[in-house]
Amino acid sequence: MPRPPIVALSAAAGALLLAACSSTPEGEASQASARADAQPDQRVAQRQAQRQRRGPQFGAVDDGARRVTGVQITDIFAPLDLPDPDEMRLGSGAPGPDWWQQRCDYVIDAELDAEARRLEATMEVAYHNNSPHELDFVWLQLEQNLFRNDSLGTQSRTPGSVMSTDLGAFEGGYDIPYIRSGGSELEFTVYDTLARVELAEPIQPGETFEFDLAFGFNMPPHLRRMGAEDVEQGTIFEYAQWFPHVAKYDDVHGWNTLPYIGNGEFYTDFGDFRVSVTVPRDFIVEATGVLQNPYDVLTETQRNRLDSARSSDETVVILGADEVGTPGARPEGDGPLTWEFAAENVRTVAFAASPAFIWDACKADVTNLDGTTKTVLCQSFYPKEAEAWYHDREYPEGRQGGSSQYIKHAIEFYSEWLYPYPYAEMSNINGPEGGMEYPGIVFCGAKTSDQGLFGVTDHEVGHNWYPMLVNTDERRYMWMDEGFNSFINIYSNQAFFNDPSYMRRGGAAALARVMNSELAQASNTAPDRHWPRWVGSLNYSKPAYALHLLREIVLGPERFDDAWKAYTHRWAFKHPQPSDFFRSMEDAAGADLSWFWRGWFLSAATLDQSVRDVTEIAEGQAGITLENLSDMVMPVVMDITFDDGEVVRRTVPVEAWGASNVWRVPVATGERSIVKVVLDPDIKYPEISRDNNTWEAAPSDAPGEVADATE
DSSP: OOOOOOOOOOHHHHHHHHOOOOSSHHHHHHHHHHHHHHHHHHHHHHHHHHHHHSSSSSSSOOGGGOOOOSOOOSOTTSOOOOOOOOSSBOTTSSBOTTOOOOEEEEEEEEEEETTTTEEEEEEEEEEEOOSSSOEEEEEEEOGGGGGSTTSHHHHHOOTTSTTOOOTTSOOOOOEEEEEEETTEEOOEEEETTEEEEEEEEEEOTTOEEEEEEEEEEEOOTTOSSOEEEEETTEEEEEEOSOSOEEOOEETTTEEOOOOOOSSOOOOOOOEEEEEEEEEOTTOEEEESSEESOHHHHSOHHHHHHHHHHTTOSSOEEEEOTTTTTSGGGSOSSSSOEEEEEEEEEESOOOEEEESSOEEEEEEEEEEOTTSOEEEEEEEEEEOTTOGGGOTTOBOSTTSBOSHHHHHHHHHHHHHHHTOOOOSSEEEEEOSSOSEEEETTEEEEOOOSOHHHHHHHHHHHHHTTTTTTTSOOOTTTOGGGTHHHHHHHHHHHHHHHHTOTTOOTTOOHHHHHHHHTSSSOOOSSSOGGGSOGGGHHIIIIIHHHHHHHHIIIIIIOHHHHHHHHHHHHHHTTTSOOOHHHHHHHHHHHHTOOOHHHHIIIIISOOOBOEEEEEEEEEETTEEEEEEEEOSSOOOOEEEEEEETTSOEEEEEEOGGGGSSOSEEEEEEEOTTOOEEEEEESTTOOSOBSOSTTSEEEOOTTOOTTOOOOOOO
């Protein structure tokens, strides 16, 4: 998730930031240095302001008024109420023979005015109508308009939440002087973060509609998925969700016109991009895709080092810390440079630019679907302040650390387990954004913590599978990318640290408070409708942990992995709905999981398993009576201790709860007695209460007598 915004500056920091500097390179460097000096003051002021604003001041202030979401459970085992399958989306959860999806290609020429912190661009768009429908108009997403003072997002965010916006602090948004097609102006109307474009004639099925537009905007100061950060050797610019793009048109909703409010990210079509970015000569630029003109923007030494990195498992320095800012670090000549990038079959593009970047790289090895192998270039761009990013860092002990090695691990791990990484490069940028993901490029803010840098890098790189490869609707179903990605991160982290118990986002105890709260909410709720302080728990932690339990306890790793990979391969470069995911998992696993989806994703159900009693039901046989006291069901895992000290683990499948909330388990005891029963002994479940999970025999209990569960 992105960092909270900078909301206030100390007087000293403000004076430094407003100080007039020359527009010469020396002046720009002086200005950047002054801003860098102000960064500590900014961070102190930010923390103070956030502490003040986290209280119930305005916005969503009353926990007791929280809106309940999710289905109400009457029969948790009933079939799910899913849309009827058809030849577009099959009952198996796979895309059908009538599958179609739109495609949109872009050519963007942008220029960054670093001193003014303004971007100006022109754009050519080719929209391919692959649907069987005639389209009378086109909707555009204008996500920078979020930063207008009167935007829906500005007016509806709760101060102190992750995605908060200062009311009245910045008048941002797009300037769009024209939209044209075939040389003729197209009328368009802006509604908040959307624009409706009127067409001279409808776009017929199978036709391609071409148009062009110009746009510009100032860099917002709020650090919401993009921003600018001043470091000692210059300013780091990160641009994401930065260009107007055609809204997604699909078979489920038609035009997807949910506004950009903040938490819900995006839902777009795949396409090919050619992006040119013109910047001051001393800047380094990295973007989604592959650099097309290295001979124009890199020195011969840098090109040779880059070639070496493409075949090296060890990290190779492309532009060293001692070279940043020196004349030899840039090609000879005067004036700005234009960096050109090309990307194929991606759902968006992002880029970063700075004169302060150190640059290093290595390779990752990937086996393609056809069995051939390829190398992926893993690159890192960071300022000298980012200590944890350096190639000579050692982390964990005895291994080469640094950002590029963490990228390498993630690319190789997820490619082997899930689906081959489809692109030629993956780059990690250190700058103002705490953690955001885009195709082939991620923004990670950790600077000094090795563990923190590995964790955020692994998470953001993992997003290139969900949702960059499997293209889900992030405005409606945040859990299908953040939750899925957080789930696969569990196993990547365990492999990296060689620790099968490692759980980065916490387990049952971390979820219990949110899941067992009054006025609870379901994960399958649009993220902008979630209680602000629960966005992380309901979209990241809960679905990730649910899938972990489904793999480890319900299905087992082999059965689960077959189903999970089937879903990923079926929907690679397509856009599934939740119903497709549920059906695909059940189809490939061969299991009815309605109870699981309803309990963990579609409702705000809670779990409470109890040992009611232990009785002798026949000679040499005891009965353990279990109760399910709430509306969620899960298999029972219990440890049974006998009077000779032996501990036996037993499991009871979830089907035991199919007809009743009370179930008696027969246990052969022979000549022994049961002295203790513990449910969920590994503390895997986020139960309402654990007080009723343990039964112990009292010393005076005679054979055949009942001992109640301890309170």
